[in-house]
Each structure stands twice: as structure tokens, then as C-alpha cells.
Amino acid sequence: MKRSTFWGLFWVTLAALYLFLPLWGAFDFSLRAERDVIGFASYTRAFADDDFWRTFTFSNQMAFVSIIVSVLLIVPTAYWVQLKLPHLRPVVEFITLLPFVIPAIILVFGYIKLYSSPLELGPLTIFPALTNTDLSTNVLLIAGYVVLALPYMYRSVDNGLRAIDVRTLTEAAQSLGAGWFTIMFRIIMPNLRAALLSGALLTFAIVVGELTLATFLGRPAFGPYLQQLGQHKAYEPAALSIVSFLLTWLAMILIYFVTRGSNAQVTGAH
Amino acid sequence: MAFLELSKVRKQFSNVAAPAVQDFNLSVERGEFVSFLGPSGCGKTTTLRMIAGFEHPTVGKIVINGKEVTGVAANKRKIGMVFQSYALFPNMTVADNIGFGLRVAKRPKAEIEPRVQEMLKLIHLEDKAKRYPAQLSGGQQQRVALARALAIKPELLLLDEPLSALDAKIRVSLRNEIRAIQRQTGVTAIYVTHDQEEAMSLSDRIVVMSEGRMEQVGTPFEIYNFPQTQFVASFVGTLNRMQARVADPSAGALEVEGQPLTAARAVEANRGETIAIALRPEMIHLAKGTEGVEMNHLNGAVEETTFLGSIVRTRVRLRDSVISFDTFNNPNLALPQRGEMLSVVFPREAILLLKGPSAAQESAV
Ligand SMILES: Nc1ncnc2c1ncn2[C@@H]1O[C@H](COP(=O)(O)OP(=O)(O)OP(=O)(O)O)[C@@H](O)[C@H]1O
Ligand SMILES: [Mg+2]
Numbered sequence: 001m002k003r004s005t006f007w008g009l010f011w012v013t014l015a016a017l018y019l020f021l022p023l024w025g026a027f028d029f030s031l032r033a034e035r036d037v038i039g040f041a042s043y044t045r046a047f048a049d050d051d052f053w054r055t056f057t058f059s060n061q062m063a064f065v066s067i068i069v070s071v072l073l074i075v076p077t078a079y080w081v082q083l084k085l086p087h088l089r090p091v092v093e094f095i096t097l098l099p100f101v102i103p104a105i106i107l108v109f110g111y112i113k114l115y116s117s118p119l120e121l122g123p124l125t126i127f128p129a130l131t132n133t134d135l136s137t138n139v140l141l142i143a144g145y146v147v148l149a150l151p152y153m154y155r156s157v158d159n160g161l162r163a164i165d166v167r168t169l170t171e172a173a174q175s176l177g178a179g180w181f182t183i184m185f186r187i188i189m190p191n192l193r194a195a196l197l198s199g200a201l202l203t204f205a206i207v208v209g210e211l212t213l214a215t216f217l218g219r220p221a222f223g224p225y226l227q228q229l230g231q232h233k234a235y236e237p238a239a240l241s242i243v244s245f246l247l248t249w250l251a252m253i254l255i256y257f258v259t260r261g262s263n264a265q266v267t268g269a270h
Numbered sequence: 271m272a273f274l275e276l277s278k279v280r281k282q283f284s285n286v287a288a289p290a291v292q293d294f295n296l297s298v299e300r301g302e303f304v305s306f307l308g309p310s311g312c313g314k315t316t317t318l319r320m321i322a323g324f325e326h327p328t329v330g331k332i333v334i335n336g337k338e339v340t341g342v343a344a345n346k347r348k349i350g351m352v353f354q355s356y357a358l359f360p361n362m363t364v365a366d367n368i369g370f371g372l373r374v375a376k377r378p379k380a381e382i383e384p385r386v387q388e389m390l391k392l393i394h395l396e397d398k399a400k401r402y403p404a405q406l407s408g409g410q411q412q413r414v415a416l417a418r419a420l421a422i423k424p425e426l427l428l429l430d431e432p433l434s435a436l437d438a439k440i441r442v443s444l445r446n447e448i449r450a451i452q453r454q455t456g457v458t459a460i461y462v463t464h465d466q467e468e469a470m471s472l473s474d475r476i477v478v479m480s481e482g483r484m485e486q487v488g489t490p491f492e493i494y495n496f497p498q499t500q501f502v503a504s505f506v507g508t509l510n511r512m513q514a515r516v517a518d519p520s521a522g523a524l525e526v527e528g529q530p531l532t533a534a535r536a537v538e539a540n541r542g543e544t545i546a547i548a549l550r551p552e553m554i555h556l557a558k559g560t561e562g563v564e565m566n567h568l569n570g571a572v573e574e575t576t577f578l579g580s581i582v583r584t585r586v587r588l589r590d591s592v593i594s595f596d597t598f599n600n601p602n603l604a605l606p607q608r609g610e611m612l613s614v615v616f617p618r619e620a621i622l623l624l625k626g627p628s629a630a631q632e633s634a635v
Pocket of ligand 2: 315316
């Protein structure tokens with residue numbers, strides 16, 4: 001065996017152990033919910049909890065809306081920047097990275113401070129306090145999720161846009177009579193399929209696991225539920241962690257196959 | 271009134287000092303095939319994009335079919351456009367690409383389908399209707415792009431170097447196909463290219479451009495045989511250009527590298543001045559010694575002989591100037607050897623008197 005191959009294998013094995021040992025530990029632990037029996041009792045119990053389904057459904061709904069909002073916000077923005085304002089790209093990129101710099105806790109306190117009282121301009125109420133009703137608090141929550149997902153969604157979309165000749169496709173469509181709406185929904189979005197899917201799955205992963213925003217806005221999301229469960233029980237959180245890992249991996253595999261498929265279509269038979 | 275009219279059009283990009291296009295005046299008749307020919311960066315694409323509506327002129331007016339369109343948006347102009355990079359929509363099949371313009375215009379299905387079939391037939395790709403663009407060759411993609419542009423029955427068809435991404439063989443066959451389709455549909459076409467052979471073989475008229483200006487407008491015959499500026503002479507064909515000193519303006523007497531020449535007409539310059547002239551290679555022959563005095567002679571040493579099959583290209587050096595000329599291949603004659611002294615002859619009409627920028631600027635082109 002060549003030296004370089006040996007060391008290569010060594011590092012790969014080390015990294016794999018680093019990643020998989022804790023996971024294996026958690027999995028093993030989750031199987032021992034009953035004394036002297038190896039089995040899926042903790043999983044059955046976790047799934048039997050109504051709160052699990054309630055919070056999981058809620059988080060999925062929030063994720064769904066967040067994905068729609070961020071796609072509608074980010075695709076036109078990234079498209080416009082690429083088409084008309086390429087010199088502003090560094091500025092936009094910087095803005096999309098801000099969520100990495102500003103912790104979620106700061107964001108949520110900012111929201112609460114700003115929106116827990118009505119915004120008034122003299123005698124005019126522009127909008128009431130958003131934290132008053134569940135629905136309007138959900139709006140805040142989704143706004144926060146969109147911000148947290150911004151770096152991932154923007155990057156996916158931007159990469160997708162770079163892979164197609166945005167400008168020429170736009171002009172081709174224009175010369176055929178298409179307006180902006182048609183260009184956006186019939187040309188640009190369909191050609192960003194793979195990018196949008198990976199952005200959406202990342203957003204989904206972030207939203208479903210998110211703790212801070214949901215806790216401080218007091219919404220019944222999956223993140224806080226998991227955290228509370230961890231304080232009272234031992235085996236169920238381990239089981240749910242394993243499940244969410246599996247979900248994430250499933251998503252990754254899906255991304256991999258969809259992107260591979262679309263590349264094959266673009267570079268296919270020439 | 272002409273079908274397409276550009277008057278005093280100028281385009282100045284804010285971040286560049288020199289205008290991309292200036293003083294552009296052109297009238298194109300209905301059904302005409304006009305090419306913009308010129309080197310890279312001379313403003314061909316910019317002019318085309320102003321006609322298409324993707325750029326707006328800084329100054330000037332564009333009129334199509336009697337309607338001023340200078341401020342009209344691109345998607346309201348009903349102009350077909352074919353791009354160098356094909357620009358087919360990757361997410362749509364060939365048939366959907368071709369039908370796109372009609373669907374955008376909300377035409378009924380009963381109209382779209384036959385029209386798409388008609389277009390597929392026109393480009394001989396009936397069997398590829400269900401394919402995606404990535405599953406077609408470059409030439410096929412460009413034919414689909416052409417069909418897509420023509421499907422909406424545009425008033426005007428604009429093509430920006432549509433063949434330059436293809437290899438040489440397909441280029442020639444596809445350009446003949448483009449011309450045939452243009453004749454068949456009767457659409458007025460503007461074709462941008464930097465390939466003079468393409469422009470010559472396709473066009474009713476050619477606009478030769480340089481540095482944002484129109485240098486000359488004319489039929490391929492006029493452009494090739496009677497270039498009016500040094501630039502046109504150098505860009506079109508393989509003219510021999512050289513500097514000549516004026517010996518006697520009214521008699522057309524000139525001197526090149528100390529050797530006397532006579533032009534067919536009087537020279538518009540003063541005695542002793544240096545002017546630019548050009549010689550057509552196909553009018554130059556090897557001297558046999560039997561020519562009359564009305565023929566011009568130049569003597570020099572053979573610098574290089576290139577055997578090109580049916581023709582032999584010979585370069586003869588006279589001090590600072592070089593004359594290149596072609597002779598038909600003749601297996602019974604030996605090729606001129608390097609260093610051999612030769613005399614070439616040509617009629618007075620072979621001398622083209624050029625106007626335009628001086629020699630120093632010229633050599634930079
Ligand atoms: N959007 C723009 N902003 C600034 N300058 C531009 C822009 N588009 C073109 N130019 C400049 O205008 C000039 C003409 O460009 P144009 O693209 O029309 O040339 P062209 O004749 O089509 O050349 P090519 O054969 O290389 O395509 C060039 O000097 C170019 O740099
Ligand atoms: Mg160009």
C-alpha cells in the first residue's frame with residue numbers, strides 16, 4: 001500500500017468514526033428504553049405522543065410557508081441583481097450572510113421589541129401589535145425563519161442562476177413577447193428546479209429544528225417540544241434525534257439525485 | 271418609405287468614453303437581407319440590440335413599418351431574434367420552444383399546433399419535436415431557435431452571429447438554409463457577422479462597420495469591388511494595400527517603393543503627398559514580357575509560395591510593401607522559388623485609390 005493511500009484512508013476512517021460513533025451511541029441508547037430488552041419501545045412511545053404530532057405538523061406548516069415566502073422573495077431579487085445590478089452582488093451577498101453574524105436570539109428580541117406594540121404614525125395606526133394573535137405571531141415567526149434560511153436559499157438560487165444564461169434567456173423570451181411574470185414563472189423558476197429544491201430542503205431542515213425563535217415567540221413548534229422532552233425523558237429524545245437525522249439524510253440523497261438528474265439533462269447528448 | 275429606418279442613431283454607454291455606435295443611418299426595404307459586418311467591438315451587436323429594444327439609443331430614432339419604436343419595450347415589438355448561444359429554453363421540448371411565442375400571445379391551441387408543425391417542417395426536424403434542447407446538436411438547436419423566432423410571424427428577424435458557435439461545415443449548410451427560409455417567408459432580416467464570406471454570400475446589402483461608425487453600405491459586389499475607405503478595403507477580401515507617393519495627380523501617376531505606377535483615373539491629392547492604394551490579388555499576374563505599356567509592372571523578390579491545391583499564393587516583397595497574388599495551379603510549371611526576382615503585371619483599373627485614416631492609424635487595425 002502506498003503511503004499516501006494509507007494516510008488518506010486513515011483520515012477518512014477517523015472522520016467517519018468522529019461522525020458516526022456518537023450517532024451510533026444515541027441509536028444504541030434509544031433502543032434500550034426497556035430494561036434488558038433491545039427494541040423500539042422509545043420510538044413507539046415518542047410517536048404515540050399527541051404533542052409530537054401537533055408540534056411536528058405545526059413546524060412543517062411553518063416550513064412550507066417559509067419556503068414559499070423565501071422563494072418568492074429571493075428568486076426575483078437574485079435574478080434582478082444578476083441581470084441588472086451585477087455590481088451590487090457583493091453587497092447583496094454580504095446582506096444574505098448577516099444571519100450567520102447576528103444570533104437568532106438578537107433577532108427575536110428585536111422583533112418582540114419592535115412589533116409587540118402597534119406601529120403608529122401620529123393618529124394613524126399602520127399595523128397593530130403583531131404579537132397579540134397567534135396568526136400574526138406566526139407571521140413574525142415565518143419572517144424570522146426566512147431570515148435564518150436566507151444564506152442557504154440565496155446561495156442555492158444564485159448558483160442555479162449562474163448555471164443558466166439568464167440574460168440571453170430573458171431576452172429570447174422578451175423578443176417572443178413575454179413579460180416579467182411569464183419570464184419568472186415559465187422560464188427562470190422551472191430552470192432553477194434543482195437549486196430551489198436544495199434551498200427548500202435546507203430551509204425545511206432549519207425550520208423544523210429551530211428552537212430560539214419559536215421559544216421566545218411562544219409558538220408550539222417542534223424544536224421547543226424536543227427540548228422540553230429532553231428535560232423530562234431520556235430515551236424518546238434520542239429516538240427523535242435519530243429520526244430527524246434520517247429525515248435529513250433522506251433530504252440530502254434527494255438533493256443529490258435531483259441535481260445529478262438535471263445536470264445530465266443539461267450536459268447530456270451533444 | 272423604407273420598412274426599417276434608423277436615423278442619426280447613437281449609443282453612448284455611461285461607463286465608456288467612446289460611443290459604441292454613432293451617426294448610424296440606415297434604410298432597409300421589406301424583405302431585404304442586410305448584414306452588419308465588422309471586427310469585434312465595432313458596435314454590431316449594440317445596433318442590433320437597439321433595433322430589438324434591449325438597448326435604447328442615446329440619440330436618434332428607429333422606425334419599423336412606419337411606426338416609431340424608439341421607446342417601445344422589446345416584448346412589444348414583434349421582432350424575432352436568433353442568438354449566437356441559441357438561447358433555447360432548456361425546460362421545454364422543441365415543440366414547446368417553437369410554440370412559446372404563440373402561447374404567450376394567448377393564441378388558440380388550434381392555431382398553435384399546426385403552426386408548430388409547419389415550423390418543424392420548415393427546419394426539417396419533424397421527428398425531434400419531443401426532444402429537449404440538450405438532446406440536439408448545435409446546428410439543430412440553432413434551427414429550432416430560428417423556427418421559434420419565426421413562429422410568431424415577426425415583422426423583422428434579427429440574427430446575432432447565429433453560426434459562430436458551429437463548426438465550419440455546418441456553418442455553410444446552415445447559412446444557405448437560413449437564406450432559403452428567409453426568402454421563403456419573405457421576412458426582413460438583419461444579420462450580424464464578422465465573417466466576410468458569410469456576409470458576402472448571404473446579403474442583399476452589407477453595412478461595413480468600424481469603431482461604432484458605418485464605413486460603407488452597399489451590395490456585396492460594390493463592397494468587394496469598390497471599397498471606399500482603407501478600412502473596408504482591408505477588412506473585405508484580401509487586398510494588397512500599400513502607400514504610394516503622388517507623382518502627377520491629374521495623370522494618375524504614382525510611385526510605390528520607387529517604381530512608377532499609373533492609376534485609371536486622376537488622383538485627388540497633391541504632388542508629393544502619400545496616399546493609400548490597394549491592389550486586387552485576382553487582377554495581378556506574373557509578367558510574361560509581352561504586356562503593353564498600358565499595364566503596370568512591379569518588380570520584387572519572392573518571399574513565400576504557398577501551395578493551396580487549385581491555386582498557388584505567392585508573396586512578393588518590394589522593400590517595405592508586400593504583394594500577394596494567386597495563380598491557378600499548373601502541374602507543368604515549376605513553383606516560384608524563395609528569393610527569386612519576379613515581375614508582376616496588372617491593369618490600371620486594378621489600382622484602388624482609398625480614402626480614410628492615415629497609414630499610421632491604419633496599421634493598428
Ligand atoms: N452594456 C455595455 N456597457 C458598456 N459598454 C458596452 C456595453 N455593451 C457593449 N459595450 C461596448 O460597446 C462597443 C461595441 O460593442 P458590441 O457588442 O456592439 O460589438 P460587436 O461589434 O457586436 O462585437 P463582437 O463581434 O465582439 O460581438 C464595445 O466597445 C463594447 O465594449
Ligand atoms: Mg456582437
